Amino acid sequence: MFRFIHSSDLHLGRRFGNFPEDARGRLVEARHAAIGRLAASAQDHGASHVLLAGDVFDTETPSDAVWRHALAAMSFAQGIQWWILPGNHDSLAAEALWGSVRTHAPTNVHLLGAPEPVEIAPRVVLLPAPVPRRFPGRDLTEWMPLCATPEDHFRIGLAHGGVLSFGSEDGGAEIIPPDRAKSARLDYLALGDWHGLKQFGDRTFYSGTPERDRFKHGGPGSCLAVTLMGPGTVPQVNAIQTGQFDWREAPLALTPAQDAVAALEMLLPAEGRARRDMLLRIRAAGWVRLPARMALARAAELATPEFWHFEFDDADLATECSLEDLDGIALSGALRLAAEGLHQRSEDAATNPTDRAIAAAALRRLYNYVQGEAQ
Known part of the structure; x- marks a missing residue:
C-alpha cells in the first residue's frame, strides 16, 4: 500500500491586483499557509509524500522571499517528501528560479526537472512531465506509455495541462489524452492546471488548488488523499478541505x-x-x-x-x-x-x-x- 497527497496550482506570489488593497494581504498569506495545511493533511492521512502537479509559483520570476519562504515551510514539515513539477506559470524556462531552488532546497524537497522515471519510495515509480516552457506545443505525457517499469511497482503519472474533453485554462494545444492513465498503465495520473477538483475515469484527477484564487471554482480549496492498495487496483481518492477562504x-x-x-x-x-x-x-x-x-x-x-x-x-x-x-x-x-x-x-x-x-x-x-x- 502507498499513500500520498496530490495537490497543484499553489500560485505562490500571486498579488491579487484586481482586489482592493485592504483585501490582498490575507489572500497572499493564505496561499503561503497552504503549504502547512498540505503537510498537516499528509500527516493526518498517514502519507509521507506530497505531489505538486505544477504552478507552485505564480510567475517564473517570484521574489526571493516567496520561494525561500516556500522552501522553509516545506523543510519544517518533518517526515514529508515534497515533489515539485514545473507548470506553465513556472516552467523550466525559469532557469534562475529553479537554479536557486536546487541550490537552497532542503533534503525533503525534490525538483522534477526531466521526463524520466523516479523511484520515490520502494516499488513506487513517479513518471513526471515537467513543462519546458509556457506553451510547449505538444503532449508532455506521450513518453509515459513507452517507459518500462517492473510489474510489481506502482506507476504514478504527474503532469500539468488540459485534457481533451475540457481543454487547458490557457487554451493551448498541449492536450493530454483522457485515456492516458490506461495507455501508460498508470495506477494514478495526478494533474494540475484546472483549479477545481475534476475526475476522468477511476485513475485521472485534477486536485484543484489548495487555496482558491477566483470565483470560477467555488468553495474552499482542497487537496486529494490517494491510497494505492496494489499495482493495478483502483485507487482510493478522498478530497480534503485545505482552503482558508x-x-x-x-x-x-x-x-x-x-x-x-x-x-x-x-x-x-x-x-x-x-x-x-x-x-x-x-x-x-x-x-x-x-x-x-x-x-x-x-x-x-x-x-x-x-x-x-x-x-x-x-x-x-x-x-x-x-x-x-x-x-x-x-x-x-x-x-x-x-x-x-x-x-x-x-x-x-x-x-x-x-x-x-x-x-x-x-x-x-x-x-x-x-x-x-x-x-
Missing part, C-alpha cells in the same frame, strides 16, 4: 413583485465568523422598481463589511420607474423636469443602449440623493 458566487433573479432585500438576505450565509473568511459575489438580474433598487443597494452596502470581500454586481438589473416613483423625487419644478427627462431618455428605444443606461443610472442616483436627503 470560501469563495462563492450566486445569481439573484428579481421581479418587481418580489421583496428584493429579502431575496438578497436569503442568499447571504448565516451571520458569524465564517463571513470574515468568505469572498462573495452576487450577480443581480431581472427587473425591480426604483425604490426597491435603492433599498437593495443599501442592503448590499450594509452587508459588505462583514465579508472579507463582497461584490454586488447589478449591471444586468433593470429598473422599472412609475409616475409614483418620480413623485418620490419631486412633484414639480426643476427636479421633476429633470427626472422626467431622464426617465424618457432611459425608455426611448431610439436612443442607443449606452446612453439609455447612463440616463437610467442618473435617474437612480437622483432618486437616491433625494431620498437620502429626505431621511
Whole structure:
C-alpha cells in the first residue's frame, strides 16, 4: 500500500491586483499557509509524500522571499517528501528560479526537472512531465506509455495541462489524452492546471488548488488523499478541505413583485465568523422598481463589511420607474423636469443602449440623493 497527497496550482506570489488593497494581504498569506495545511493533511492521512502537479509559483520570476519562504515551510514539515513539477506559470524556462531552488532546497524537497522515471519510495515509480516552457506545443505525457517499469511497482503519472474533453485554462494545444492513465498503465495520473477538483475515469484527477484564487471554482480549496492498495487496483481518492477562504458566487433573479432585500438576505450565509473568511459575489438580474433598487443597494452596502470581500454586481438589473416613483423625487419644478427627462431618455428605444443606461443610472442616483436627503 502507498499513500500520498496530490495537490497543484499553489500560485505562490500571486498579488491579487484586481482586489482592493485592504483585501490582498490575507489572500497572499493564505496561499503561503497552504503549504502547512498540505503537510498537516499528509500527516493526518498517514502519507509521507506530497505531489505538486505544477504552478507552485505564480510567475517564473517570484521574489526571493516567496520561494525561500516556500522552501522553509516545506523543510519544517518533518517526515514529508515534497515533489515539485514545473507548470506553465513556472516552467523550466525559469532557469534562475529553479537554479536557486536546487541550490537552497532542503533534503525533503525534490525538483522534477526531466521526463524520466523516479523511484520515490520502494516499488513506487513517479513518471513526471515537467513543462519546458509556457506553451510547449505538444503532449508532455506521450513518453509515459513507452517507459518500462517492473510489474510489481506502482506507476504514478504527474503532469500539468488540459485534457481533451475540457481543454487547458490557457487554451493551448498541449492536450493530454483522457485515456492516458490506461495507455501508460498508470495506477494514478495526478494533474494540475484546472483549479477545481475534476475526475476522468477511476485513475485521472485534477486536485484543484489548495487555496482558491477566483470565483470560477467555488468553495474552499482542497487537496486529494490517494491510497494505492496494489499495482493495478483502483485507487482510493478522498478530497480534503485545505482552503482558508470560501469563495462563492450566486445569481439573484428579481421581479418587481418580489421583496428584493429579502431575496438578497436569503442568499447571504448565516451571520458569524465564517463571513470574515468568505469572498462573495452576487450577480443581480431581472427587473425591480426604483425604490426597491435603492433599498437593495443599501442592503448590499450594509452587508459588505462583514465579508472579507463582497461584490454586488447589478449591471444586468433593470429598473422599472412609475409616475409614483418620480413623485418620490419631486412633484414639480426643476427636479421633476429633470427626472422626467431622464426617465424618457432611459425608455426611448431610439436612443442607443449606452446612453439609455447612463440616463437610467442618473435617474437612480437622483432618486437616491433625494431620498437620502429626505431621511
